[in-house]
Amino acid sequence: MTQQNIMKISVHTIIDFILRCGDIDNRFYDSAAKFRGSAAHRKIQQETGANYKKEVSLKLETTIAEIPVLIQGRADGIITDPDGNITIDEIKTTTLPLDYIYNQHELHFGQAMCYAYMYIKNLEKPLESITVQLTYYQLDYDEIKKYHRHYTYPELESFFHDLLHKYGSWLRFEKSWKEKRNNSIASIEFPFESYRKGQREFAASVYRSIISGNNLYATAPTGVGKTISVLFPSIKAMGEEKAEKLFYFTAKTVTRTVPEEAISLMVSTGLNFKSVTLRAKDKMCPNEECYCNPDRCQRAQGHYDRINDAIWDLINKNDLITPAITMEYAQKHKICPHEFALDIALWSDLVIGDYNHIFDPSSYLRRFFDFIDDKKYIFLFDEAHNLADRVRDMYTVSMRKNAFTYVRKRLTDKDPHSAQVRKTLRQINAYFVDVRKENENNCAVPEQDFVFNALLILFSNAAGEWLLSKKSINHELYGAVTDLYFEINMYLMISELYDEHYTTLIEISEFDVIISLFCIDPSAVIKEGISRSISSVFFSATLTPLNYYREILGGNPEDKILSLPSPFDPKRLQIIIHRGISVKYTAREKSYVPAAKTIYTTVSSLKGNYLIFLPSYTYMQKIYTVFSENHPDIKTLLQTGDMPEEERAEFLERFRENNPETLAGFTVLGGIFSEGIDLKGDRLKGSIIISTGIPMINLRQDQILDYYNNKGIDGYDYAYVYPGMNKVLQAAGRVIRTETDSGIVLLIDNRFTTKKYLEMFPNHWSNLHIIDDSDELPALLDNNDLLRQ
16 A cells, blocks of 8 residues: 555544534533643643553554545553553543533544554554543543443454444545546636736746745735635645645635635536535524524434434535535534534535634634644635734633623522522622722733632633523523633633733723733734645735735745736826825814815716725714715715624615716725725725724734834834725725726825835835825816726
8 A cells, every 4th residue: 555545534533423423512512621621631641650651643554445544543641551451541621510521422432442443453462452541631620530441352343343334435435526526627727718917926826835835925906816816726736636625714704705706617617626615603503592502402402413414415416515505405404504514614625714714712623623634735815914803803802890790680699509600700790899999090911810710710610510500591691601601711711822922901991891811913823723734825905015914924934925916007096195184193183174175176076986984983974074064965975883784785886887976985994895895897986095094092002012012023013004004905905996997096194105105005006196285186187088987
C-alpha cells in the first residue's frame, strides 16, 4: 500500500458518525469545556505517575470495503501496571454534574476500544486482553469518576471490524465521488471567454499561495471578479490533490449567494462538485424558540437515530445544497436542520459560511477543526476588512449587573429548589455594588479578578443543576437562566485565554455596571485559526493598507500581499475633496450649514440618486434637518436605527433607474448601506461622504491605541485612522459597480488633503480634484461629459 492511494481517516470520524444515537440535548453540552479541559487533561496526566504514557499516537493500515485506509488517533494515556497489564485511558471533561453524562458512555467507550485494538494490533506479540478506562473530570468541582471495562482481543477485533463494515458504504461513496470530481476538475476551463484586468494575476497568485503553503492578502477593486478568481484556482489545486476541502467565509448572509452562483456557473460547464451553505442556528430553527433538547423540541428527540439516513438521502440526490434544500430534507426526516447542515458539510467539497464557523469559540466547526489529522484545507475570506473586528467581538465577553438583577428579582423564595441559585445571585449582586462604589468612572485594568470568576463558577454550577431538573423545564425564567448560564460559561472560557492581548474593562452607568474581558489584539486568535489550513486567502475591495491588515489578520512577513488595479476606466469616477469644511468633532456644529449647502449644490448640479454618508446618527439627523428645511424640493430618505430587512429593501428600491427626480438618501458611514449593496447603472450617481470615519474616542479604542503604541507602532492609526478610512473606501465603492457606470465621490473634510490620507487613496482614484468652496462644484461637474451619460 502506498501513501498516494491510501485514504486517511480518524478514529473520531468513524466513532462519532457510526455510534452516535439518541437525542440532541444542549443541556449536556458546554462549549467552554473544551478550552478549560485542555489544562485539566494535562493536570490528570501529570498526576498519574511514571507508568502513565500520555498523548500516544496510534496508526493502523487496513481496508474498509476493499479500500486501503490509514486509521489514526491519539490515546490520552496508556497505563502499564507493575505486572505489565495495560490500560487505555480516555479523558473527558465537563462543567456538568457527572451523573448527567451517562448518555455518552458508549460513544466514549467505543473510542477507547478502537485505541485498545489499534494498540494491540501494533504490538509484535499481541495481548490476550486489555483494560479500557474512561476518566470523567468535572471542571468546576475538581471531581473525577472512572469507569473500567475489560476486553479480550477477539472482542475488540469483532467490535472494530463491525464498525468498519458499517462505515464501508460511506467510504465507497466518498472515494467514488472524489474520483468523479477530480476527473471533472482536470477538464474544466475558466468559465469566461477571457480574464478581466488583474483577474489572471489574482488567480495565479492564489494558486501559487496554495502550492507553496503560504497565505495571501489581496485588495482587488470592484469589477475584478474576486469570487471566481479565488474559487477557480482553489478548485484546480483540489483536483491535483493539493487540498481536500474548501471553506469560503463571509461577513454577511446576503453575500453567500455569490460563491453559490460561481460554483453553479462552473457546474454548468462540466464541473462535478458538492457545496453546502451554512446559516446560523436561529435562522434555521423551525421553532419559535431555539431550545435544543428533547423536552422542548420534537426534532431533537431521536435526532441521531435518523440523521444518517437523511444524509444518505440528500447527498445522493443533490450537489449544490442551499439552506432551502437542507430545510426541505430536514422536514422530510424530522431532524434538526442546523445540525443536519453541519453533517452535510462533512460530505461536501466546499463549505460556505460565516466567519464564526472558523473562529467563534462557541460555534466553530469542531467536527473539522478539533481533530485535524493532516487534513488539507483551504480557507477563503471574503470581505476580509471586517474580520479583525468580528473576531475581536467574538473573543470579548461582558457580564452585566442588570442580567443578574433581572433573574434575582423574579426567582422567588417560594421555590426551595432554587435556593442555591438565589444565594449566588445575591453574592454576585453584592460584588457589582462594590465595583460601583470603587469606580466612579470607566476604566481598564490589565488583569482579571479571580474572585469574580469564582462567584460566576458557583452560579454556573447551581444554575446548571437547576436547568437539568424536571421542575424547572416550564419555569418562566428557564430561558433567562439558560442564556445567563451560557454567557457565564463563555466568560469563563475567555478567562482561560486571557493574556497580554486582553484587558479588563469596567464600565459604569447610571443604570448598570458592566465587566468585560476585552480582546485588544485578535491577531493571535486569527493566526491560530488559519493554522488549520494549508493556505488562507484574505481578499476585499478595501484591504488597505495591506501591511496593516496582514499584521492584524495573523499574517507573517513571508505571506504575500497583492494590490490589483481597477478594471474600469478611472475617468468614469470623479473624486472631489472639499477641504473648506472641517468635520472634526469640536467643529461639527459649525459644519451643519456649509455641509448641507454642499450636498444641495452637488445634487442640484448633477441630477440622480445619491447616498450621503454621515459619521453618526446624531450628526446625520442635524444635517438632514438643515437640508430638508432649506431644500424641500429635493426628495430625501433617512436611515433609522435597527431597520428591519423589509425597510432596508424599501429604502434601496427607491433608488430606481432613470429616476426623473433627484433622490438623496441620508445614511450612517460604516452602517448597513455602506457595503454589500449593488446599485448598478443609473441607480446611484454618487456618494457624498462627510468625515474621515474616525471612530468616536472611547475606552475600547484607546486600549487598542495604547497597545500598539507599546509595540512601537502608531497606535492612533491602528485604532482610529485605518478603521475610519476603510468605512470611507467602502462607501465610495458603492458608486462604480460595472464598466459602464459613471459617478462622483465627494469627500467633505479638510483632513482628506493631508499626506496620510492621500497616501491611502486607491490608485484608480486618479481623477481627483480639490476645492475650497461648494460654489466650485457646478462648473466642475458640468465639464465632465462621462457623468452626464
